[in-house]
Amino acid sequence: MSRKRSVSDIVVLILLIFGAFIMFMPYWFMVILSFETPEETASVPPHLIPHNPTMENYRKVFIDMNFGLYSLNTAFVAGALVVAQVLFCSMAGYAFARLAFPFRRIIFLIFLSVMMLPTVVIIIPRYLLLKNLHLINTLSGVILLEIFSAFGIFLYRQHFLSLPIELEEAAVVDGASVWQIFWKIVMPLSKNITMSFGLLVFIYGWNLFLWPLIVLTSPEKRTLPIALAMLQGRYFGDWGAMMAGAVVAAVPPIILFILAQKSFIRGIAFGGFK
Amino acid sequence: MRILGGISRKKHAMYFLLFTVASFVFSSLAYYIPFGYGIRLSLTSYDAISKPIFIGFDNFKELFQDPVFWVSTKNSFIYALYVVPTIVILSFLIATGLNKETRLIMFLRVLYFLPMVTSSIAVSLVWKWIFHRDYGILNRIMEFFHLPRQDWLGDPKLALLSVAIVGIWGGLSYNIILFLAGLQNIPKTYYEAAMIDGATKKDMLFYITVPLMSPITFFVLVTTTIWSVQVFDTVFIMTSGGPGYATYTLVYYIYRNGFFWFRMGYGMAIAWVLYGFLLILTIIQFALQRKWVYYE
Known part of the structure; x- marks a missing residue:
């Protein structure tokens, strides 16, 4: 019985390793092609490791294509989104968890209802609104319409409800204002959730594509995903340069993810089924 | 749920407004205003430069006779049919396999999770190379198994499937x-009790795991459906809707109308139809859930 089980365990393990291999394969080729010369990327059959590794592709994307600037733009968008979403979602989440207001439940449901409205559906009027605000072709324009997150408000509200309210009420007795309670007691107790949520937002902002594609028109404003899409036009068929660009865009979120895996997964699992 | 005690009603209201005012502003800008504006926009002809012209329901009449709209609709749904069942089944099976805490499994988990954090544009570019007719690794593997080479992204019969493979790969994580x-929320005692009663591993999977996981399966089904019908990034990078209209999807067609041909009103009308499709799909799934979802 136990021997039979271990055989099936091994079969499962082999299948899992095979699957993980397929999941990983694109990353492998992304990295090795980025170190190959144009001749080598066009070799048939493709090489599994570069025979004459070169840094030329990275020189191309960073010197000729300004990927340094695009990385900064991307980090700016992602970073600003983290700060704004953490700030505004936590505050609104606290209001819905602890503060009384007429029709509070209905207001909460109206906020949550945007989760039922995919942003692509309203992408054209969003663009026209931004145009009326004269924010087309600005990074602030990209950020402005991405700040509101119903998921974030929901996440923080659920978390605040799980905190012991007696702690906050003791502070009221001691004469603290709601503002002080929120910043001095509640937020310090929310470091884990802020870490998880902030990480999700950063990676979301780093990888945003359709929205900045529409909003940003001039080359110096591009974020990495946009610059990558444009590489296709400029370096058509130059797989080495394209893959070097892809590596630049892919590495920072992967490092963050590996460093803070638990935190990231907690954020997703929470939003997933509550 | 209890509100904070010891504070006057007035203070409550004041702080409530202070804490939510930014959310009111940003949600209006991002959702409510564009939503309302979008309704009006879909009833006009507008190129984003000259004045919009009110044309009633002409955009909607036009799209029902527009063959590209119907091709895009068909492609979006076929794509969803490729992607949704595959993702639901595979991710469930992989998750049951990964539900251990050994070092090897923890390492494998990282590999399975990577696509979720990687730019869809970066991975679409790599997959474009993998599928490349001449240099790509996939045709090399086909040759190795003595199978015919395929023009994965250039053949109208294969292009949508190839894009769907990337969707599946990227959506599993x-x-x-x-x-x-x-899985980690299922109490271990259930399995222990079943073991004492002589249940096999297969019994436990079908009589404990599957029913207890049905609410999550339902959630995965609904979200994956909504997500997959909106496919855009991979199409934009890998095929640009081609060859011909073989990989035109609804979102791609909205994008082309809005930001390529500057037919804002027409693009918006398509967007509303897409929204209608998504709502109908969700309603159907909710209606069917009573038949198979088990709530404790």
Whole structure:
């Protein structure tokens, strides 16, 4: 019985390793092609490791294509989104968890209802609104319409409800204002959730594509995903340069993810089924 | 749920407004205003430069006779048919396999989760190379197994499937995490009790795991459906809707109308139809859930 089980365990393990291999394969080729010369990327059959590794592709994307600037733009968008979403979602989440207001439940449901409205559906009027605000072709324009997150408000509200309210009420007795309670007691107790949520937002902002594609028109404003899409036009068929660009865009979120895996997964699992 | 005690009603209201005012502003800008504006926009002809012209329901009449709209609709749904069942089943199976805490499994998990954090544009470019008719690794593997080479992205019969493969590859991670979280919530005692009663591993899978996981499976089904019908990034990078209209999807067609041909009103009308499709799909799934979802 136990021997039979271990055989099936091994079969499962082999299948899992095979699957993980397929999941990983694109990353492998992304990295090795980025170190190959144009001749080598066009070799048939493709090489599994570069025979004459070169840094030329990275020189191309960073010197000729300004990927340094695009990385900064991307980090700016992602970073600003983290700060704004953490700030505004936590505050609104606290209001819905602890503060009384007429029709509070209905207001909460109206906020949550945007989760039922995919942003692509309203992408054209969003663009026209931004145009009326004269924010087309600005990074602030990209950020402005991405700040509101119903998921974030929901996440923080659920978390605040799980905190012991007696702690906050003791502070009221001691004469603290709601503002002080929120910043001095509640937020310090929310470091884990802020870490998880902030990480999700950063990676979301780093990888945003359709929205900045529409909003940003001039080359110096591009974020990495946009610059990558444009590489296709400029370096058509130059797989080495394209893959070097892809590596630049892919590495920072992967490092963050590996460093803070638990935190990231907690954020997703929470939003997933509550 | 209890509100904070010891504070006057007035203070409550004041702080409530202070804490939510930014959310009111940003949600209006991002959702409510564009939503209202979008309704009006779909009834006009507008190129984003000259004045919009009110044309009533002409955009909607036009799209029902527009063959590209119907091709895009068909492609979006076929794509969803490729992607949704595959993702639901595979991510469930992979999650049950990864539901252990050994070092090797923890390492494998990282590999399975990577696509979720990687730019869809970066991975679409790599997959474009993998599928490349001449240099790509996939045709090399086909040759190795003595199978004919394919023009994965250039053949109208294969292009949508190829894009769907990337969608499946990229969509697994998120759902594996959801299933894993669900599996870890099933009390171990259920399995122990079943073992004492002489249940086999297969019995436990079908009589304990599957029913207890059905609410999460339902959630995964709904979210993956909504997500997959909106496919855009991979199409934009890998095929640009081609060859011909073989990989035109609804979102891609909205994008082309809005930001390529500057037919804002017409693009918006298509967007509303897309929204209608998504709502109908969701309603159908909710209606069917009573038949198979088990709530404790």
